[in-house]
Amino acid sequence: MKIIILGAGQVGSSLAHNLASEANDVTLVDMNRRLLADLQDRLDLRTVFGNATHPPVLMQAGADDADMIIAVTNSDEANMIACQVAYTLFHTPTKIARVRAVEYLSYPQLFSPDAMPVDVLISPEQLVTQYVKRLIEHPGALQVLDFAGGKVRMVAVRAYYGGPLVGQELRTLADHMPGDHARVAAIFRRGKAIIPEGNTVIEAGDEVFFVAARKNIRAVMGELRRLDKPVKRIILAGGGNIGKRLAQALETRYQVKIIERTPERARNISEDLRKTIVLLGDAADEELLREENIENTDVFCALTNDDEANILSGMLAKRLGARMVMSLINRPAYVDLVQGSEDIDIAISPQQATIGTLLAHVRRGDVVMVHSLRRGAAEAIEAVAHGSPESSKVVGRAIADIPLPKGANIGCIVRGDEVLMAHHDTVIQAEDHVVLFLVDKRKIREVERLFQVGVTFL
Amino acid sequence: MNLDAVVRILGVLLMVFSLTMLPPIAVSLLYEDGTTMPFLAAFAVTLGTGIVLFLPVRNRRGELRTRDGFLIVVLFWTVLGVTGALPLLLSEAPKMRLVDAMFESMSGLTTTGATVLTGLDELPESILYYRQQLQWLGGMGIIVLAVAILPMLGIGGMQLYRAEMPGPVKDAKLTPRIAETAKALWYIYMALTITCAGAYWLAGMTLFDAIGHSFSTVAIGGFSTHDASIGYFNSPLIEMIAVTFMVLAGINFAVHFVVWRRRNPAQYLEDPEVRLFFGILITVCVVVIFTLWQSSYYGSLGETLHHAIFQAVSIGTTAGFTTTSFSQWPGYLPVLLLFTSFIGACAASTGGGIKVIRFMLLFKQGNREIMRLIHPSAQMPVKVGNRAVGERVIDAVWGFFATYIALFTLMMLALMATGLDQVTAFSAVAACINNLGPGLGDVAAHYGEIGATAKWILMLAMLLGRLEVFTLLVLFTPAFWRR
Numbered sequence: 006m007k008i009i010i011l012g013a014g015q016v017g018s019s020l021a022h023n024l025a026s027e028a029n030d031v032t033l034v035d036m037n038r039r040l041l042a043d044l045q046d047r048l049d050l051r052t053v054f055g056n057a058t059h060p061p062v063l064m065q066a067g068a069d070d071a072d073m074i075i076a077v078t079n080s081d082e083a084n085m086i087a088c089q090v091a092y093t094l095f096h097t098p099t100k101i102a103r104v105r106a107v108e109y110l111s112y113p114q115l116f117s118p119d120a121m122p123v124d125v126l127i128s129p130e131q132l133v134t135q136y137v138k139r140l141i142e143h144p145g146a147l148q149v150l151d152f153a154g155g156k157v158r159m160v161a162v163r164a165y166y167g168g169p170l171v172g173q174e175l176r177t178l179a180d181h182m183p184g185d186h187a188r189v190a191a192i193f194r195r196g197k198a199i200i201p202e203g204n205t206v207i208e209a210g211d212e213v214f215f216v217a218a219r220k221n222i223r224a225v226m227g228e229l230r231r232l233d234k235p236v237k238r239i240i241l242a243g244g245g246n247i248g249k250r251l252a253q254a255l256e257t258r259y260q261v262k263i264i265e266r267t268p269e270r271a272r273n274i275s276e277d278l279r280k281t282i283v284l285l286g287d288a289a290d291e292e293l294l295r296e297e298n299i300e301n302t303d304v305f306c307a308l309t310n311d312d313e314a315n316i317l318s319g320m321l322a323k324r325l326g327a328r329m330v331m332s333l334i335n336r337p338a339y340v341d342l343v344q345g346s347e348d349i350d351i352a353i354s355p356q357q358a359t360i361g362t363l364l365a366h367v368r369r370g371d372v373v374m375v376h377s378l379r380r381g382a383a384e385a386i387e388a389v390a391h392g393s394p395e396s397s398k399v400v401g402r403a404i405a406d407i408p409l410p411k412g413a414n415i416g417c418i419v420r421g422d423e424v425l426m427a428h429h430d431t432v433i434q435a436e437d438h439v440v441l442f443l444v445d446k447r448k449i450r451e452v453e454r455l456f457q458v459g460v461t462f463l
Numbered sequence: 464m465n466l467d468a469v470v471r472i473l474g475v476l477l478m479v480f481s482l483t484m485l486p487p488i489a490v491s492l493l494y495e496d497g498t499t500m501p502f503l504a505a506f507a508v509t510l511g512t513g514i515v516l517f518l519p520v521r522n523r524r525g526e527l528r529t530r531d532g533f534l535i536v537v538l539f540w541t542v543l544g545v546t547g548a549l550p551l552l553l554s555e556a557p558k559m560r561l562v563d564a565m566f567e568s569m570s571g572l573t574t575t576g577a578t579v580l581t582g583l584d585e586l587p588e589s590i591l592y593y594r595q596q597l598q599w600l601g602g603m604g605i606i607v608l609a610v611a612i613l614p615m616l617g618i619g620g621m622q623l624y625r626a627e628m629p630g631p632v633k634d635a636k637l638t639p640r641i642a643e644t645a646k647a648l649w650y651i652y653m654a655l656t657i658t659c660a661g662a663y664w665l666a667g668m669t670l671f672d673a674i675g676h677s678f679s680t681v682a683i684g685g686f687s688t689h690d691a692s693i694g695y696f697n698s699p700l701i702e703m704i705a706v707t708f709m710v711l712a713g714i715n716f717a718v719h720f721v722v723w724r725r726r727n728p729a730q731y732l733e734d735p736e737v738r739l740f741f742g743i744l745i746t747v748c749v750v751v752i753f754t755l756w757q758s759s760y761y762g763s764l765g766e767t768l769h770h771a772i773f774q775a776v777s778i779g780t781t782a783g784f785t786t787t788s789f790s791q792w793p794g795y796l797p798v799l800l801l802f803t804s805f806i807g808a809c810a811a812s813t814g815g816g817i818k819v820i821r822f823m824l825l826f827k828q829g830n831r832e833i834m835r836l837i838h839p840s841a842q843m844p845v846k847v848g849n850r851a852v853g854e855r856v857i858d859a860v861w862g863f864f865a866t867y868i869a870l871f872t873l874m875m876l877a878l879m880a881t882g883l884d885q886v887t888a889f890s891a892v893a894a895c896i897n898n899l900g901p902g903l904g905d906v907a908a909h910y911g912e913i914g915a916t917a918k919w920i921l922m923l924a925m926l927l928g929r930l931e932v933f934t935l936l937v938l939f940t941p942a943f944w945r946r
Contacts, residue, residue, distance in 0.1 A: 268842075275842040276851035282834075283842040293840055 006030065006367060007071045009097075011057035011087050012078030013040045015335055016103065016129060019356040020075065020363060023381060025050045027449070029367065032066045035078075058086045060094050068095040075363065076102040077127075081109060085121050092122035099366055101125040105246065125366060129359045134250040136358045137331065140351060141255065141304055144233040144329060145226055147212065147351055150376040152387045152440050153419040158219050159190065159376070159385050159440070164211045165230040176203040178228065185426045187217035187225040190416040190442035191383070198383070198444040200414060214378075214385075216416035216440055218424045233328070236303040240264065240327070242288030242318050243309030244274045247333065251308070252281040262297055264288045266309075288318040291325065300326030307332040312339050320348040337380060357381070368449070370456035373438065384443045385416075390433050392458040399439070399455055405429040410451040412444035465531050467523040473538055474517025480543055481509035483600060484550065491589035498587040501553035509546045533937050536608060540926060544569040547597055550590070557586060562915045569922045571597030573929040574605065574813055576685020576783040576900030577921070579911045583690050588671065591688045595675040602682025602813040603652055605929065606716050607645045609811040651719045656681045659708040666700045680708045683813040685783030685900035690908075693777075694786035699769040702786060706776045713740065713780040713808030735848045736809050736820045743819065747803050748775040751796060758793045779803045781815040783900025790907035797903050801890055804897045815898025815928055817867060824852060824860045866932050871896055874924050881917045891917070895924035 006029045010017050013035035021044065025031045031050040034057045035041050041052035055062035057078055068074065074091045076084035084102040091097040102123045104110060110131070116123045139149035139158075148161040164171045169181055175189055192199040193212040199205060207213060207229070217225050226232060237260060241248045244265030252263050252274070261281040265271040268285055275283035286293040288307060299305070305322035307315035312334050319332040331351040334340050343352045357377050364375040364384075374387040394401030398408070404415050404427050415427040419438040425431060433439065443452060484506035491499045527535075547568035551559050559567070563579045570577045571594055583591065660677035664670055672688055679686045689695035693705055711719075714737055722730045731737050751771040761767045770787050777784045778800040790797050807816015827845045834843055844851035871892055878888035883905065890902030891913070905912055910921070927935055937943050 262838075265842075271842045272844070276844050276846070279849065282838055284838060284840045285842050286840045296840070297838065 006073060007067065008032070008367070009034065009063070009066050009068060009071045009074045011035075011074065011076040011084070012103075013037065013044060013052075014077065014079055016356065016359055017075075017077045018044055019337075020077065020360060021050055022048055023360055023364070023377070024367060027367070032071075034062060034066050058083050058090060060090055063087070063090060063095065068097060071095070071097055073097065073099040073101065073366065076100075078103075081106050085109075085123060088123045089121060092118070099124050101127060101363060101366065103127050103129065105130055125362070127359060127362050129355055130246045130250060132358045132362065133247050133333070133353065133355050134254060137247075137251055137306060137308075137353060138254050140331065140353075141236050141239065141259070141306075143222055143226065144236050144303065145230060146222075148378070149222075150385055152216075152374055152385075153424075153438050155219060156419055156422070157216055157417055157424055157440060158222055159214060159216045159416065159442070160222055160226065161212055161214050161378075162226055162229050164207050164209055164213055166209045167231040168207075168227070168229040170228040171207050171209055171230075173207065174203065175201055175205045175207065181228055182224060186221040187215050188416050188426045190214045190216055190385070190414050191444055193379070198412065200412065200444065214442060216426075216442075234303070236329075238262075238298075238302045239304045239306065240294075240297065240299065240302050240322070242305070242307040242315070242322075243333075244270055244283065245308065245310060248308045249274045249277065251306070252278050256280045264293070264297075289314065289321055291321065294322060294325055302327045303329060305330045309333070310335075312336050316343055316349065323348040323350075340380065354380075369453040372453075372456070382446060384446050384449065386441045386443060386452065388439050388441065388452075388456045390435060390437045390439055390456065392435060396458050397435075397456075399433050400435045400437075401432065403430050403432050407433070407455065409441075409455070410448040412448055413452055414442045414444075416440045416442055465527060467520045468527055469531055469534055469538070470516055471520045471523060472527075472535055473542060474513045474515075474520070476539065477509055477513030477516065477542065477546065479513075480546060481506050481513060483596065484509065486596060487550070487589040487593040490592045491587065494588040496587035496589055498554050498556070498589045501550045501555075502589065502593070504553050505546070505549035508549060512546070530943065533934055533943070536934050537930060537938055539604065539608075540569075540572060540930060544572055544922075544926075547572055550593060554587070554590060557590065560915075562918050563911075566910065566918045566922055567594065568597060569925055570895075570900075571684070571686060572601040572604070573898055573925040574598050574601045574679075574682045574684040574815070575895055575898045575925045575929075576679065577895060577902075577906070577910050577925075578686065578900075579909060579918070581690060581909055581911055583688060592671070592675060594686045595678040595684075595688070598682040598684030598686050599656070599678035601929075602678075602684065602712075603649065605682075605813055606648050606652055606811070609716075647720055648716050651716055651723065652681065655708065655711060659704070662704045662708075663701060666704055667698060668696065668701065672696075676705070677708075680705055680782065680784075681712045681813065683709060683712050683780055683782045683808065683815070683898075685777075687784065692785045693773070699765075702769055702773045705782075705784060706773055709776050709780045709782045709784075710741075710744065713812045713814040715809040715811045717811055718809075736823065739823050740809050740819045743803070743806060744776055744779050747779055747799070748772050750799065751775045754794065754796055755792065760793055774800065775803070778899065779806075780808045781897050781899045783894070785901060788907060790901075790903045797890075801893050801899075801903065804893065804899045807897055817864065817897075820847070821860045821863060823847065824857060825864055828857055828861070863932060866936070867896070870924075870927060870932065874920055877920050878917050881914050881920070883913060883917060887913070891921055892924055895921040896928040898925060898928050 008024055008029050009032045010021050011034045013033050021031050021033050025048045032053060033044060033050055034053045038054055041054060045052045053062060053066040068091055074097045076087040078084055081104045088100040088102045091100055100123055104126050105128055110128060115121050116126060140146060143149050146160045146162055150159040170178060189201045191214045192201055213229055215225055239255060239259050239261045241252055241263040244263050248263055252261050255261050256279060262284055263281050264284045264286055266287055271283050271285040299322055305327035307319045309315055315332040315334060319330045323330045329350050331353055332349050334343060334352045334354060340352045340354050343349045361376045365372050371389040371391055372386055373389060376385040378385060390399045392400050417427050417440050418425045484502045488499055488502045548564040551564035551567055557580060566579050656677050659680055660673045663673035663676055675688050693702060718734045718737055722728055748771060752767060755767045755771050773786050774789045781804050789800060805816055806822045807818055808814020810818040810820045824845060831843050831845055845857055875888050875892045878892060887904035887906055890904060891906045894900055894902040901907060
């Protein structure tokens with residue numbers, strides 16, 4: 006695929022990194038020469054210097070035969086104009102723009118082909134907000150991923166002693182929980198993937214990925230660890246866009262406090278938030294945290310744009326007694342560093358939350374949703390099966406007969422409104438949404454091929 | 464200070480006001496009550512004074528400044544108070560002294576509704592009509608004053624309605640121009656009056672009473688054409704009509720405007736001030752009903768209900784109509800009602816008192832202080848609806864409240880110094896500064912028995928309450944007059 010990425014900021018460059026490693030022709034456009042030179046040295050891609058909205062620059066970047074344009078400069082307006090230019094002058098098939106301002110996002114009719122031709126809007130803040138919100142709804146989960154519009158969720162949990170299923174073979178799950186509720190998609194033990202079989206034994210410390218219908222998630226988690234009490238009190242550190250949106254999303258159901266350092270911003274968000282208590286101060290101020298009862302806080306969430314501050318304030322909060330600590334971390338190296346530590350329970354990586362949405366459009370075959378996992382090494386995919394038994398390699402076949410590559414595993418199938426857990430003998434029908442787990446992303450081509458409709462069908 | 468322009472406006476004002484003597488003349492001729500002469504004389508004097516003021520400066524059009532606004536507003540009420548007293552002073556029946564005529568006129572124009580007259584039922588119709596009309600004119604003046612002028616002057620937190628109109632009303636002003644705004648408000652006021660009069664008439668009042676009472680109801684005044692006030696009609700239906708229109712007139716007229724423009728009555732409940740206003744009235748009603756019923760003051764439940772609701776709304780909105788002598792009610796009820804009148808009606812309504820919005824801000828500010836003790840570093844803006852209220856507004860409201868209470872105390876002490884007992888002094892000042900009307904003790908029914916000095920003090924109280932205290936006080940500062 007020929008892809009043009011406009012803007013080499015955090016999202017742009019990590020996107021370029023991900024896409025270039027998947028054998029796409031990536032061209033990166035930016036106004037910062039140093040940044041471009043640096044990326045060109047490290048990654049296998051082309052760079053073009055210039056204003057991303059100017060047609061000659063886009064032409065130079067190869068817009069006339071590009072398959073996709075991804076506008077992620079830091080200006081909403083520039084992103085939208087770039088899509089407009091690409092549509093009008095170059096007829097680029099897929100146009101993706103990052104638009105942050107809720108003021109635009111709340112009018113979807115703006116983005117129709119005859120107005121502002123943007124095919125896909127991504128708003129990283131919104132994605133991260135939803136990501137964190139899901140984690141708070143399921144305390145104890147390391148990751149919560151939505152599929153099929155939220156009907157199915159994939160949840161990652163660390164197994165602990167005390168969970169009824171820990172130390173047992175997987176097949177006993179059915180005895181613990183009558184009914185067909187969940188399927189374990191993958192297990193990671195000490196960083197290595199294990200493909201779950203009926204006789205696989207779950208050990209304490211395993212990171213277990215399972216899929217289940219939304220309402221059953223809590224019950225399944227209870228099998229793997231002692232259930233955490235539902236969250237009531239939340240402290241958010243950092244009142245930026247993410248902090249404010251998260252507070253808005255949470256304040257009706259939880260007691261939310263938000264710590265913001267700059268007086269002006271604190272004042273602004275306190276005017277917009279209804280029930281949240283806005284505290285003016287430093288998130289790493291021990292006195293302030295104690296005063297605000299950190300030891301009885303269920304979730305402490307560090308969301309400033311400073312990785313180090315997020316890590317340190319998160320560690321401090323944990324030491325002072327916060328039950329669960331999450332930190333927003335941009336640098337991939339820090340994510341690894343923190344993920345294994347005792348102090349910070351969950352490292353939230355905005356890139357990983359954002360990239361899945363984009364990957365779904367890069368994938369061949371009808372892929373609706375991609376979640377990038379474990380720093381991009383693994384992937385969870387929701388793909389739609391099309392065609393007939395003659396033209397498709399999946400439709401009309403039982404799951405056991407589908408030639409899945411090693412390390413791929415079908416978790417469940419969504420047929421209309423119905424959620425079916427995958428069994429060996431489940432037969433896939435046309436238009437089913439299939440949720441797969443891919444332990445090794447390098448196998449993605451084979452999976453894509455499975456879901457592409459054969460030539461005979463055309 | 465642009466004195467010429469101020470005098471010119473005053474001249475125009477008096478000439479226009481002189482025209483309001485004409486309807487009573489018509490009433491007098493219609494009923495042949497023989498009181499035509501005082502009105503004719505008053506008409507001539509007022510018109511003459513207006514012309515004398517106007518002619519020398521008729522071409523001096525000058526830009527008016529905010530500061531001139533204070534002077535004009537105060538002169539408006541004082542000068543009209545004086546000229547409004549003329550017909551009462553000149554008439555043979557009733558024969559009134561200067562202080563009494565002034566008191567009655569001021570009470571009318573400020574929509575207080577405190578009266579020095581007794582034996583209303585025997586008075587000439589034209590005088591009765593004139594009193595009602597004074598209140599109606601006063602009410603109209605207040606609406607324009609409160610919606611269009613006070614926000615510009617920024618008095619006592621009312622700049623809230625200038626820049627940061629809370630709730631459904633987001634425009635700084637209803638219409639871009641004051642004149643247009645005034646016209647729109649006048650239509651609403653007229654519509655309310657006509658509907659009210661029609662309702663009264665259909666409910667069994669005579670046309671004269673219906674029009675008269677609709678004037679004083681919509682103005683939240685409280686003057687009646689009968690000594691027994693609304694109680695004279697002895698009709699729960701009329702009482703409930705009065706309750707409805709007192710509540711309507713107690714709502715911010717800007718909200719009426721929005722409801723009318725959007726054709727959507729649900730807007731009333733969107734406004735936080737109106738919601739609180741309803742909440743207060745309902746709570747007081749419930750408490751009064753419960754207490755009256757508990758002490759078996761009235762025989763039947765029905766009687767308890769309609770008296771309780773009527774009195775609670777009448778005093779709560781600062782109208783001051785009575786159906787029964789509530790001052791005789793048991794226990795804490797009379798004082799409770801009097802305190803309710805301190806909260807009063809919504810801002811930019813015809814009602815008096817501190818105003819619901821200020822009360823709401825005071826309460827929220829108090830609440831915020833408590834929350835600040837628990838979370839010392841918290842940023843907590845005071846919000847009305849979902850909008851934060853500026854610190855400047857909160858300061859202004861506190862200043863207003865403090866001054867209001869201080870003036871109340873001083874005037875109450877002054878009244879006691881004239882020889883009134885404590886209950887009378889307290890209730891008289893409360894009833895006048897809140898533009899309520901009836902008090903307790905010696906002033907429960909009328910103000911005829913108290914001394915002349917006390918009456919002058921109470922007139923000042925009415926004016927202070929009506930002009931939101933600061934408008935009047937600012938004229939007493941040397942800084943105001945310095946060039």
